[in-house]
Amino acid sequence: MADDTWALRGDLLDFTGEPAWGQLKPSQVRWRPDHWLLVRGQRIEAVQAQPPGPEWRRVDHAGRLVLPGFIDTHVHAPQLDVLASYGTELLDWLNHHTFPAEARFADPQTAQDGAQRFVQALLRHGTTAAMAFSTVHESATEALFAAAHAAGMRLITGKVLMDRHVPPELQDDVLGAEQACRRLIARWHGTGRLAYAVTPRFAPTSTPAQLDMAARLLREDQGLYLQSHVAETQAEVRWVGELFPEARSYLDVYDSRGLLHRRTVLAHGIWLDDQDRARLQDEGATLAHSPTSNLFLGSGLFHWRQAQAAGVRVCTASDVGGGTSLNLLRNLAAAYQVQALLGERLTAWTALHSVTLGAAQALCLDHEIGRLEPGCTADVAVWDWAQDPVVEHRLSLSRDLHERLFAWFMLGDERLLRSVVVAGRAQAATA
Numbered sequence: 246m247a248d249d250t251w252a253l254r255g256d257l258l259d260f261t262g263e264p265a266w267g268q269l270k271p272s273q274v275r276w277r278p279d280h281w282l283l284v285r286g287q288r289i290e291a292v293q294a295q296p297p298g299p300e301w302r303r304v305d306h307a308g309r310l311v312l313p314g315f316i317d318t319h320v321h322a323p324q325l326d327v328l329a330s331y332g333t334e335l336l337d338w339l340n341h342h343t344f345p346a347e348a349r350f351a352d353p354q355t356a357q358d359g360a361q362r363f364v365q366a367l368l369r370h371g372t373t374a375a376m377a378f379s380t381v382h383e384s385a386t387e388a389l390f391a392a393a394h395a396a397g398m399r400l401i402t403g404k405v406l407m408d409r410h411v412p413p414e415l416q417d418d419v420l421g422a423e424q425a426c427r428r429l430i431a432r433w434h435g436t437g438r439l440a441y442a443v444t445p446r447f448a449p450t451s452t453p454a455q456l457d458m459a460a461r462l463l464r465e466d467q468g469l470y471l472q473s474h475v476a477e478t479q480a481e482v483r484w485v486g487e488l489f490p491e492a493r494s495y496l497d498v499y500d501s502r503g504l505l506h507r508r509t510v511l512a513h514g515i516w517l518d519d520q521d522r523a524r525l526q527d528e529g530a531t532l533a534h535s536p537t538s539n540l541f542l543g544s545g546l547f548h549w550r551q552a553q554a555a556g557v558r559v560c561t562a563s564d565v566g567g568g569t570s571l572n573l574l575r576n577l578a579a580a581y582q583v584q585a586l587l588g589e590r591l592t593a594w595t596a597l598h599s600v601t602l603g604a605a606q607a608l609c610l611d612h613e614i615g616r617l618e619p620g621c622t623a624d625v626a627v628w629d630w631a632q633d634p635v636v637e638h639r640l641s642l643s644r645d646l647h648e649r650l651f652a653w654f655m656l657g658d659e660r661l662l663r664s665v666v667v668a669g670r671a672q673a674a675t676a
């Protein structure tokens with residue numbers, strides 16, 4: 246029996262499209278209880294109700310929930326070191342906690358250890374693909390790509406660009422940064438499951454010349470991604486207004502330079518206006534809503550429905566270490582609560598779609614990940630429904646599938662994770 250030919254049994258859930266806002270029984274939910282997922286090599290070969298033949302090694306997770314591995318569309322690899330740092334809002338938090346932590350990644354050993362810790366931590370939290378910030382350092386970004394490559398994981402990352410308003414040891418310059426980006430792109434973009442994201446940290450820490458350089462890189466290769474932050478706090482928005490007085494809005498700083506496109510993912514977008522949302526929609530760019538970060542840093546309440554109504558794609562992301570957990574279930578629970586404070590209701594379907602198929606679509610990777618579909622790469626997570634008797638009892642009283650999934654993600658976290666499969670291989674940390 247070939248070791249790379251095996252079948253996973255469990256309750257399979259994924260999406261065939263985007264569920265409408267507020268819809269409890271959308272046709273796009275694909276629920277296949279007690280099914281078998283057949284894996285050959287790196288890929289899903291079939292999904293079926295009947296048990297497979299003897300040539301398939303069986304891995305029986307009957308009664309457990311099988312989902313596509315989660316996709317975190319906005320997270321900072323070096324910021325595991327500043328999780329839960331007390332007492333500051335965004336701009337102080339960057340200066341007091343985050344920049345000193347990121348400066349330590351200049352040391353190759355720190356960067357290598359940090360990269361490995363980050364990749365393994367994502368997997369242990371049920372996340373099999375991510376779009377991540379590295380630090381300003383080329384060598385630390387190398388180490389991050391290398392760690393993801395060794396794990397066979399799909400990672401999109403890039404060296405952070407920042408040539409002003411940061412401590413001197415973290416400051417780059419336009420020419421040096423461009424050369425570093427070009428070397429990293431040549432080495433890693435398209436290598437295995439990796440891709441490069443041009444990564445200006447946010448408008449305040451890049452000169453106009455550096456943002457123009459970022460746009461130049463993007464124009465040269467349609468496959469490159471762009472990641473940054475936008476309109477996270479009101480103080481930040483005011484600062485951007487002072488630094489770029491000619492821009493109509495914060496978003497316009499990026500837009501006017503051609504930084505918005507189909508592969509652009511901007512974190513937050515809390516303080517945008519209708520015109521900004523229309524521009525995001527026009528360009529097909531994505532907002533990475535980061536609810537635990539927004540609550541922890543007191544940044545504001547993101548109006549998801551307003552963005553969705555404007556046709557803007559929204560994913561849910563961890564934004565660790567502003568966010569307080571790499572686990573996307575915890576972030577979805579926070580997302581529900583943020584919407585509740587706005588008088589809106591986030592369904593389990595919109596929530597789970599935003600970290601699976603929706604995130605894959607945001608990254609133009611839905612032919613590859615985010616679905617339990619023959620031909621897709623087998624990036625899969627197996628979850629217990631419950632471990633605690635109180636939760637188990639609560640779930641047993643669910644009247645329908647939505648109620649069950651909703652209670653599951655509101656009450657669950659990474660401790661429910663039983664197994665993670667990356668490109669067809671069960672990971673040791675969770676197997």
Ligand code: GUN
Pocket residue numbers: 321335339343446447474477538564567568
């Ligand atoms: N804005 C600029 N840099 C950062 C960061 O590291 N985290 C968050 N949440 N916002 C930012």
Ligand code: ZN
Pocket residue numbers: 319320321474512564567
């Ligand atoms: Zn961030």
